[in-house]
Amino acid sequence: NQPLSRSAEQAQDAIDNERLQSSIAALATFGGRPDGGVSRETLTSIDLASRHYLIEQARALGCEVMVDDCANLFFRRAGRRNELPPVLTGSHGDTQPVGGKLDGAYGVVAGLEIIAALNDAGIDTLRPIEVVAWTNEEGSRFGPGTMGSSAFVDPSRLAGYLDAVDQSRVRFGDALQAALDSIPGVPRCEMQRPLSACVELHIEQGPVLERAGIPLGVVTGIQAVRWFTVTCHGAMAHAGTTPMDERRDAMAAAVSLAQKLYGFAATHAADQLRLTLGRWQVSPNSVNTIPGQVEFTVDVRCLDDSVLDRFEAFLRGLAADAGGSVSLERFFQRAPTHFPRPMLDLIQAAAGRACAQAGLPAPMPITSGAFHDAMYLADHCPTAMIFVPSKNGISHNAAEATDPHDLFLGVQALAYTVTALANQ
Numbered sequence: 001n002q003p004l005s006r007s008a009e010q011a012q013d014a015i016d017n018e019r020l021q022s023s024i025a026a027l028a029t030f031g032g033r034p035d036g037g038v039s040r041e042t043l044t045s046i047d048l049a050s051r052h053y054l055i056e057q058a059r060a061l062g063c064e065v066m067v068d069d070c071a072n073l074f075f076r077r078a079g080r081r082n083e084l085p086p087v088l089t090g091s092h093g094d095t096q097p098v099g100g101k102l103d104g105a106y107g108v109v110a111g112l113e114i115i116a117a118l119n120d121a122g123i124d125t126l127r128p129i130e131v132v133a134w135t136n137e138e139g140s141r142f143g144p145g146t147m148g149s150s151a152f153v154d155p156s157r158l159a160g161y162l163d164a165v166d167q168s169r170v171r172f173g174d175a176l177q178a179a180l181d182s183i184p185g186v187p188r189c190e191m192q193r194p195l196s197a198c199v200e201l202h203i204e205q206g207p208v209l210e211r212a213g214i215p216l217g218v219v220t221g222i223q224a225v226r227w228f229t230v231t232c233h234g235a236m237a238h239a240g241t242t243p244m245d246e247r248r249d250a251m252a253a254a255v256s257l258a259q260k261l262y263g264f265a266a267t268h269a270a271d272q273l274r275l276t277l278g279r280w281q282v283s284p285n286s287v288n289t290i291p292g293q294v295e296f297t298v299d300v301r302c303l304d305d306s307v308l309d310r311f312e313a314f315l316r317g318l319a320a321d322a323g324g325s326v327s328l329e330r331f332f333q334r335a336p337t338h339f340p341r342p343m344l345d346l347i348q349a350a351a352g353r354a355c356a357q358a359g360l361p362a363p364m365p366i367t368s369g370a371f372h373d374a375m376y377l378a379d380h381c382p383t384a385m386i387f388v389p390s391k392n393g394i395s396h397n398a399a400e401a402t403d404p405h406d407l408f409l410g411v412q413a414l415a416y417t418v419t420a421l422a423n424q
């Protein structure tokens, strides 16, 4: 068991709940929607405005601000031995097309709240502490997701991301350059630089903690994920005149494929396979023209990567059976992530103290259904995550919410963890 550290306890006790809640509300005004959600897709003008705001907040807290080649923003609070690799916390600033106030934003705001609390309490740490706002975690505007964190860990990946385009054919590389140009005074920092540890605080985005009635989760790992684009090729023709048996209808092919994929998912329900066909593009998308081309995305996830191997073989088999009329591209793949035991023990102690002080049940271990930037950081340094419950398990939805007291407990647990790591 991790020895309890006095300054870690002080940092935990210095978290200011009112300031935390108002910081979450303030960041949510960037892209805030009338339905209570947030639309702040990566590298849009709204995302850039929110980055300027975060930079101001960090500077006001006395942080040094830095940016890397993937426009990941770092806010650094100096340590007594400033040359030592820092402890990193934070999350992503971008949202889904229709997202909530918390997915990503919570972890970034939490990091700044910890720095404010350390300042208030006059606590200095051995190592520097950095708060990060990663670029394009969501992957909804430019695929794949977790671009910023994966490029940080392996900068050779960045070149492969630059030509990704959004639905208006804007290149990721151009959007990235515009983001870097918009903060000319911010010094550049190295990607892949040494970090002593990384901790990400995030909402669960699923129903497990809420159903268990437990306010904090110690995340043991993240399930595997693969993303594909499936394109069905047919021939455009007149809807009214073309006999049914003479059509090459790309939609009919796509629907039949989709049904088989859902069938595969149903037979793997015991493995908790999760399948989403989330984005569809129909060409020419006209009421009275037989679709000449249909493209759809496949997001498939499972804790057991061998189940995804079987899914992929099944999908490739279906494409092969269709001859040249179905093409397939895998554009994201990640095996399961397992966080290291010493990090889990530290988080268990930190979260356990926060829960005990509030008279609430002890934290529970949980695996993450969503992917996160911490997934790639785990390849680079000792990494772990803390979860707070999501009301009704809802996320990637404007209605995403968490009890404010749970949000507070999560930041308390993070403060303890980060401070303890920064003194090791």
Ligand code: GLV
Binding pocket: 137, 138, 145, 369, 370, 371, 372
């Ligand atoms: C990230 O948002 C995910 O899809 O898990």
Ligand code: MN
Binding pocket: 092, 103, 104, 137, 202, 372
């Ligand atoms: Mn997220």
Ligand code: MN
Binding pocket: 096, 103, 138, 396
């Ligand atoms: Mn998300």
Ligand code: MN
Binding pocket: 137, 138, 370, 371, 372
């Ligand atoms: Mn995510």
